[in-house]
Amino acid sequence: MTNGKIGVTTENIFPVIKKFLYSDHEIFLRELVSNAVDATQKLKALASRGEMQGELGDLTIRIAVDTDKRLLTITDRGIGMTADEVDRYINQIAFSGAEEFMAKYKDQAIIGHFGLGFYSSFMVADKVEIITRSYKEGSKTVHWECNGSPEFSMEESDEAHDRGTTIVLHLSEEAKEYAEAAKIEELLRKYCRFLPVPIAFGKVKEWKDGKYVDTDKDNIVNDTDPLWMRKPADITEEQYKEFYHELYPTGEEPLFSIHLNIDYPFHLTGILYFPKIRNNFEIQKNKIQLYSNQVYVTDQVEGIVPEYLTLLHGVIDSPDIPLNVSRSYLQSDSNVKKISNYITRKVADRLQELFNTMRPEFEKKWDDLKIFIQYGILTDEKFAEKAQSFTLWKNTDGKYFTPAEYEELVKANQTDKHQTLVFLYVDDPVAKLAALEAAKGKGYDVLEMNGPLDNHYVNWYESKHKEQRFVRVDSDIVDKLIQKEDSLKMSLSEAQQEILRPVFEAQMPHDEKIHYNIAFEPMAAGEAPVVITQNEFMRRMKEMAAMSGGGMSQFYGQMPDNFTLVVNGNHPIVIDILQNVEKEYGDKLKSITKKIDAAVQEEKRFEETIDKKKEEELTAEEKNQREELSKKVVTLRDERNERLRQIGEKDSLVRQIIDLALLTNGMLKGKNLTEFIQRSISLIEK
Numbered sequence: 001m002t003n004g005k006i007g008v009t010t011e012n013i014f015p016v017i018k019k020f021l022y023s024d025h026e027i028f029l030r031e032l033v034s035n036a037v038d039a040t041q042k043l044k045a046l047a048s049r050g051e052m053q054g055e056l057g058d059l060t061i062r063i064a065v066d067t068d069k070r071l072l073t074i075t076d077r078g079i080g081m082t083a084d085e086v087d088r089y090i091n092q093i094a095f096s097g098a099e100e101f102m103a104k105y106k107d108q109a110i111i112g113h114f115g116l117g118f119y120s121s122f123m124v125a126d127k128v129e130i131i132t133r134s135y136k137e138g139s140k141t142v143h144w145e146c147n148g149s150p151e152f153s154m155e156e157s158d159e160a161h162d163r164g165t166t167i168v169l170h171l172s173e174e175a176k177e178y179a180e181a182a183k184i185e186e187l188l189r190k191y192c193r194f195l196p197v198p199i200a201f202g203k204v205k206e207w208k209d210g211k212y213v214d215t216d217k218d219n220i221v222n223d224t225d226p227l228w229m230r231k232p233a234d235i236t237e238e239q240y241k242e243f244y245h246e247l248y249p250t251g252e253e254p255l256f257s258i259h260l261n262i263d264y265p266f267h268l269t270g271i272l273y274f275p276k277i278r279n280n281f282e283i284q285k286n287k288i289q290l291y292s293n294q295v296y297v298t299d300q301v302e303g304i305v306p307e308y309l310t311l312l313h314g315v316i317d318s319p320d321i322p323l324n325v326s327r328s329y330l331q332s333d334s335n336v337k338k339i340s341n342y343i344t345r346k347v348a349d350r351l352q353e354l355f356n357t358m359r360p361e362f363e364k365k366w367d368d369l370k371i372f373i374q375y376g377i378l379t380d381e382k383f384a385e386k387a388q389s390f391t392l393w394k395n396t397d398g399k400y401f402t403p404a405e406y407e408e409l410v411k412a413n414q415t416d417k418h419q420t421l422v423f424l425y426v427d428d429p430v431a432k433l434a435a436l437e438a439a440k441g442k443g444y445d446v447l448e449m450n451g452p453l454d455n456h457y458v459n460w461y462e463s464k465h466k467e468q469r470f471v472r473v474d475s476d477i478v479d480k481l482i483q484k485e486d487s488l489k490m491s492l493s494e495a496q497q498e499i500l501r502p503v504f505e506a507q508m509p510h511d512e513k514i515h516y517n518i519a520f521e522p523m524a525a526g527e528a529p530v531v532i533t534q535n536e537f538m539r540r541m542k543e544m545a546a547m548s549g550g551g552m553s554q555f556y557g558q559m560p561d562n563f564t565l566v567v568n569g570n571h572p573i574v575i576d577i578l579q580n581v582e583k584e585y586g587d588k589l590k591s592i593t594k595k596i597d598a599a600v601q602e603e604k605r606f607e608e609t610i611d612k613k614k615e616e617e618l619t620a621e622e623k624n625q626r627e628e629l630s631k632k633v634v635t636l637r638d639e640r641n642e643r644l645r646q647i648g649e650k651d652s653l654v655r656q657i658i659d660l661a662l663l664t665n666g667m668l669k670g671k672n673l674t675e676f677i678q679r680s681i682s683l684i685e686k
């Protein structure tokens, strides 16, 4: 029997370890089972080299709990240890490893806790026993015991023990949950699910005489040969899908899978899936599981895979990713950068291949795929470059084009007078049908863009192609969407527009969140009398800010939406309204208009006389006169506008055509809609 002090300088390292790793106590199980797996693999390697006598036998690792006694036991049939080895690996090396670990990572948030190994068991146990017998012939059983202080005892005896190692944890009161079968089951599933040696926990149960009873079959908790470790050539599409469902039992059918397999300059295998998701993609992040030699490490993969790929699902397995370091270290590590670049290239290549070899299938999946690709384009220059040739745009006829193909399609008809190529799009083809039809009526093609990243994508695209512009069909009247030379003439004169403006303003919808202004435009007589448009730039900024959250979204969020009521200056109803107003106002309109014109002329003449003079050179009298004249114009205008507004307020036709425009855009709601319906009925009754 040996009593000794473990070879560390720090007096009592365990309380520190315990505290340090407080949030992650459960990883002790991963560490112990990994050690058991390693010991088993080593034995297999020795056997295959003929360096081991006897039979390998059943190599299953067994885990057992005794809830009442708060015991957890892990038994392997691996290489085991001699007393000498226990001394070397456990008493000296493992402890110094623990100490080194502490010294190195004291101030850092750690990702995996590899390196702590065996001693992590003291996070949950008051006492730990190792009972082990080496595979070497003539070895005795070694019994080691330690209660968490640096003192241990070790005894060599003839105690009967199979080849291999049994670790017995006497769990502490606070850690008693680890003596519960359900808890261990959960942890094994999380950390040990794909370990390469069979792990048995309890027996398979069967339903017998009204209750579940144990059979004599081991309950194997892991899949020793996970799909990502196999050769892609041996795997069917069906198997990829099955594996996906094994990983994410509630997930929908994935779109595509990508098998990663690389040996140089680092080792990495894995399978990534493009999952089927739509708008709420934020929630889906962190679904990729990171493994190191089939041992689960984490599902926090930021820094390892490029940001946009965190939306993907699947597994990555690499022993070359440093696991016991902080996240910030990980992000600056050049190896990790290489890994990340490799994954990007591989994903892009795979998408290109799918596009080249099965375009119809690719198109069918595009609507779901789009968000990943746009996200990639927006966040990763390299990916953006590659993605050019497999990005698709979908038009409102449901046809798909690459940007180059689309450019070719619309170039002739959609280049404006400044040689800018205008791509038209619509977010909601049903709600914006009128604007859409108007554009199509001009022979334009219209894209459908309603994804959460479309605004960002469109902005990005414009920044890369200075001669091209995206314009939503409702952002202006159809004639101005793509400005060509031959624009229409307007039959309303400036003076007539001035008369109609207050009339229309009197009937403007009231809404705190929406700001309307009025414009008169020459449009075809066959088009609607009033059209509502929304400025492309303002709308895009607002929508993008809303998505990005934070200060920007607050700033833009407070700004009202800006819409323009465009009055068709060539529409017969509008001309009618003008005539009605003129009739209603009577001769007084003519006379006041004359007065206004005269006052304006007077003001103008006066301005000419003082034209060259600077403000400080004006005499008091001149200043006075100027003010008088301007006041006169304003007063007369106010008087006329006031009267026009009164007329406008009573003009149900004006209201009706504004409401029709709102209705066309799905903006007529609640009380306004009810009033519109009542007004429509009474108009028909007349």
Ligand SMILES: Nc1ncnc2c1ncn2[C@@H]1O[C@H](COP(=O)(O)OP(=O)(O)OP(=O)(O)O)[C@@H](O)[C@H]1O
Binding pocket: 031, 035, 036, 039, 076, 078, 079, 080, 081, 089, 090, 093, 094, 097, 114, 115, 116, 117, 118, 119, 164, 165
């Ligand atoms: N079940 C076991 N069978 C045989 N040897 C073991 C077993 N568990 C631990 N050992 C020996 O003890 C050593 C120390 O184990 P420990 O878990 O502390 O560190 P490690 O496994 O070497 O490294 P890490 O766990 O950090 O990857 C191991 O390298 C191994 O030689």
